[in-house]
Every structure is written in structure tokens, then in C-alpha cells.
Amino acid sequence: MNQTLISVDDLKTKVERGSALVIWDCRFNLMDVNQGRKAYQASHIPGALYVDLNKDLAAEVTDETGRHPLPALDKFAEVCEATSIRPDVQVVVYDDCGGAMAARAWWLLKAIGVRDVAVLDGGYPAWLAASAPVVTEFIMPQPSAVRLNSYDHSMIAGREEVARFAADSCLVDARTAERYNGEQEPIDPVAGHIPGALNRPLQANLSSDGRFKPADVLKAEWQALLKDIPAEQVIHYCGSGVTACHNQLAMEIAGLSGSRVYPGSWSEWLKYHPPA
Numbered sequence: 001m002n003q004t005l006i007s008v009d010d011l012k013t014k015v016e017r018g019s020a021l022v023i024w025d026c027r028f029n030l031m032d033v034n035q036g037r038k039a040y041q042a043s044h045i046p047g048a049l050y051v052d053l054n055k056d057l058a059a060e061v062t063d064e065t066g067r068h069p070l071p072a073l074d075k076f077a078e079v080c081e082a083t084s085i086r087p088d089v090q091v092v093v094y095d096d097c098g099g100a101m102a103a104r105a106w107w108l109l110k111a112i113g114v115r116d117v118a119v120l121d122g123g124y125p126a127w128l129a130a131s132a133p134v135v136t137e138f139i140m141p142q143p144s145a146v147r148l149n150s151y152d153h154s155m156i157a158g159r160e161e162v163a164r165f166a167a168d169s170c171l172v173d174a175r176t177a178e179r180y181n182g183e184q185e186p187i188d189p190v191a192g193h194i195p196g197a198l199n200r201p202l203q204a205n206l207s208s209d210g211r212f213k214p215a216d217v218l219k220a221e222w223q224a225l226l227k228d229i230p231a232e233q234v235i236h237y238c239g240s241g242v243t244a245c246h247n248q249l250a251m252e253i254a255g256l257s258g259s260r261v262y263p264g265s266w267s268e269w270l271k272y273h274p275p276a
Contacts, residue, residue, distance in 0.1 A: 002117075003117065004118060004119070005118050005119055005120075005212060006121065008121070009130070012127075012130065014090070015045070015047065020090065021089065021091075022049070022083060022085050022090070023091075023093075023094070024049055024050075024051045024093045025045065025048040025049065025124075026057075026093050026094065026095045026104070027039050027040060027050075027097075028054075030187065033054060036050070036095075036101075043135065045094065046134070046135045049141055053068065053242065054068070056079050057071070057105055064271065065264065066240045066241060066263070066265055066268030066271075067240035067267040068104075068242050071108070073153075074149075076108055080109065080114065083143075086144040086146040087148070087150075088116075089116070091114055091117040091118070092118055093105040093119055093120070094120035094123045094124055094127070095123050099121075099206075099246055100202060100246055102120070103245040103246040105117075106118070110155060111156065112148050114148065122211045126209075126210065157261065159264050159272060162194065162235060162237070162262050163273070165235065169235065170198060170226055170229045170233060171196060171234075171236075171237060172199070172235070173198065173238065174200060174202045174246060175193075175239055179191065179193075180197075180201075188266055189270065192275065194237065194269055197237070198225060200247055202238075202247060205247065212253055215254050218251075218253055222250070222251055222254055222256055230258070231256040231257055234251070235259070235261070236248050236261045236262065237266065241262065247259075248260070
């Protein structure tokens with residue numbers, strides 16, 4: 001069973017053999033919220049179900065939250081159960097943007113106790129490049145009778161904790177250097193970053209082909225960034241708690257387990273800590 005990444009070849013073999021799988025198509029565009037679903041309807045991996053970032057992987061936005069609030073874990077578990085997910089089935093999640101969206105699904109599934117969930121390395125572009133099969137039909141899933149209730153809150157960091165994080169802890173911002181440095185901000189009302197945070201753009205986790213770098217390379221790069229700070233004292237954030245999960249996934253691939261994600265991220269932080 002795969003718990004971080006799965007290769008196109010491995011997934012293709014499992015699909016051809018009819019292995020027990022749940023596949024989520026997580027394609028989504030923050031600037032065009034309908035684009036992902038349209039792409040899914042045009043073609044997708046056989047057996048894949050579409051999961052919407054705004055509707056399935058986030059709660060409703062309020063005046064107190066960031067742009068993609070953490071859904072209540074029991075409500076998210078119901079979404080998973082409705083798509084046949086149970087603890088003993090391999091789950092595969094994919095997108096078309098290097099795992100930036102799929103990693104959010106990976107992280108949330110881990111948070112409700114689904115261990116065997118993996119991001120398709122290279123995503124849909126790699127699947128197409130391998131001439132792997134695609135379909136247009138939608139198959140109605142059979143709801144799982146097994147309840148998912150082994151929630152793991154240890155992967156989640158709250159705003160209050162981020163605000164008082166100890167001097168020997170580390171915040172890591174997954175956004176581009178331009179957004180981190182306050183040079184541009186295409187989405188949120190104010191540019192910049194949380195004081196004291198380091199910057200590791202999620203793109204740094206990927207090779208030129210859109211796949212994750214080898215585990216040993218990721219480990220070396222993350223250790224160079226973090227110095228002597230242990231993984232357990234690392235909190236990831238981004239603009240809205242979506243792409244921050246990419247950095248946590250990269251650390252897990254590297255064998256640096258125990259970091260957490262601040263789901264409110266910059267868009268929530270601004271509401272409580274506006275710049276002077």
C-alpha cells in the first residue's frame with residue numbers, strides 16, 4: 001500500500017488488474033472554480049471520482065476564516081464514506097498542477113485516519129504522457145458501511161499556536177517568493193508573510209518533469225532549510241491552507257515526519273493580525 005506517492009506505472013497496473021481502489025480527481029483552478037470539474041468531465045482516470053476543493057475539501061468561508069477553512073472532520077468523513085473510502089482500501093488522489101491541490105486531499109484523509117492514501121506522482125499530465133487509459137463516464141460510488149472516526153488532530157496547528165510558536169520552532173511559507181516577500185499578491189488583500197516564517201515554495205519540491213524530487217534530495221534540501229529544528233516543530237502555511245500540505249507531503253516523502261499544517265494560513269492570519 002502507498003502512503004505518500006504512487007507512480008503512474010503502479011497505478012496503471014492496479015487499474016488494469018481491477019485492484020480495490022478509490023481514486024479522487026482533485027483538479028481545481030483558484031481563478032476559475034469550474035475548470036477542474038469541466039476537465040474531469042472531458043476525461044479522467046478510469047474509476048476516478050471528482051472532488052471539489054471548495055465544496056468537499058473545505059468548509060464555508062465566514063468573516064472569521066481564511067479562504068479554504070478546515071472542514072469539520074466528521075463532515076469530511078461523510079464525504080469519504082460516500083465515495084467508498086474505508087480504512088483497508090488504497091486511495092489515490094491526483095491533479096494537474098504538481099500535487100498542489102491533491103496534497104490537500106492527502107492531508108485531510110490522513111487527518112481522519114486513512115493511512116493508505118497517495119498522491120499520483122506527476123498527476124494527470126504524467127498519466128496522459130504515459131498513454132494510460134482515460135474515460136469520460138462517471139460511475140456512481142457505493143457508500144462504505146465502515147465509519148471513519150479515527151481522527152488525528154496532531155497534523156493540525158491552530159492560529160493561537162502559530163501566534164505564540166516557540167523560538168526554536170519554525171513556520172514555513174509554501175507560497176512563491178514574490179508573495180512571501182510582499183512584492184505581489186494576486187488573491188489576498190495584503191501582501192507579505194507571517195513574522196519569522198521561512199520560505200519554501202512548493203515548486204521547490206518538484207523536478208522539472210513535475211514529479212517530486214527523490215527522497216534523499218528532498219531530505220537534504222529540507223534539512224538545509226530547517227538546520228537543527230526537528231520536524232515535529234515545523235508548521236506549514238500558505239495563502240489558504242491548501243498548498244501548505246504540499247510541503248508537509250514533501251517532508252513525509254523525505255522521512256521527516258511529524259510536521260503540521262496551519263489551515264487558516266495567511267488569509268486567516270490577516271484578519272486577526274492586520275499589518276500596522
